[in-house]
Amino acid sequence: MSRIKGSIELDFPNEEIAKIVYGSVLFEHKTVPYRRSRLDFSLNGSTIIMRFTAEDNSALRGTINSYLRWIKVALDVAEL
Amino acid sequence: MSRIKGSIELDFPNEEIAKIVYGSVLFEHKTVPYRRSRLDFSLNGSTIIMRFTAEDNSALRGTINSYLRWIKVALDVAEL
Numbered sequence: 001m002s003r004i005k006g007s008i009e010l011d012f013p014n015e016e017i018a019k020i021v022y023g024s025v026l027f028e029h030k031t032v033p034y035r036r037s038r039l040d041f042s043l044n045g046s047t048i049i050m051r052f053t054a055e056d057n058s059a060l061r062g063t064i065n066s067y068l069r070w071i072k073v074a075l076d077v078a079e080l
Numbered sequence: 081m082s083r084i085k086g087s088i089e090l091d092f093p094n095e096e097i098a099k100i101v102y103g104s105v106l107f108e109h110k111t112v113p114y115r116r117s118r119l120d121f122s123l124n125g126s127t128i129i130m131r132f133t134a135e136d137n138s139a140l141r142g143t144i145n146s147y148l149r150w151i152k153v154a155l156d157v158a159e160l
Binding site for chain 1: 082083084085086087088089090091092093097130137138140141144145148149151152155
């Protein structure tokens with residue numbers, strides 16, 4: 001249908017929290033074997049940045065959902 | 081927890097298709113009475129642009145899901 005690209009930035013209160021969350025989600029990011037959408041996952045100070053491209057709306061929804069869920073789990077576990 | 085901002089851009093094959101999809105989703109966009117995340121929804125040529133800010137990860141996921149779903153429905157209905 002269409003080409004989709006975009007980015008989501010999450011600003012955390014400090015670098016320590018961002019680093020903890022980034023570390024746990026990075027593990028998931030690296031172990032996902034296959035993806036129908038491409039996503040770059042990076043850390044810049046206290047900001048986690050996700051940049052993605054996809055050909056497929058549903059695949060992108062799945063990808064964004066996974067990452068935002070992993071981030072929430074990381075925050076919950078660390079009780080941040 | 082954190083402040084989230086971002087954007088998603090959808091490039092369509094031509095302005096006509098983009099305009100049709102934009103029009104149908106704009107209707108939903110304007111009739112949603114209440115939102116826990118803020119989203120700007122705009123059209124630039126053959127590109128639909130969504131810019132959002134949120135305080136809440138789950139609310140943002142819900143919002144992104146809704147818009148990507150509406151876009152898919154609009155494409156399906158128009159058989160584009």
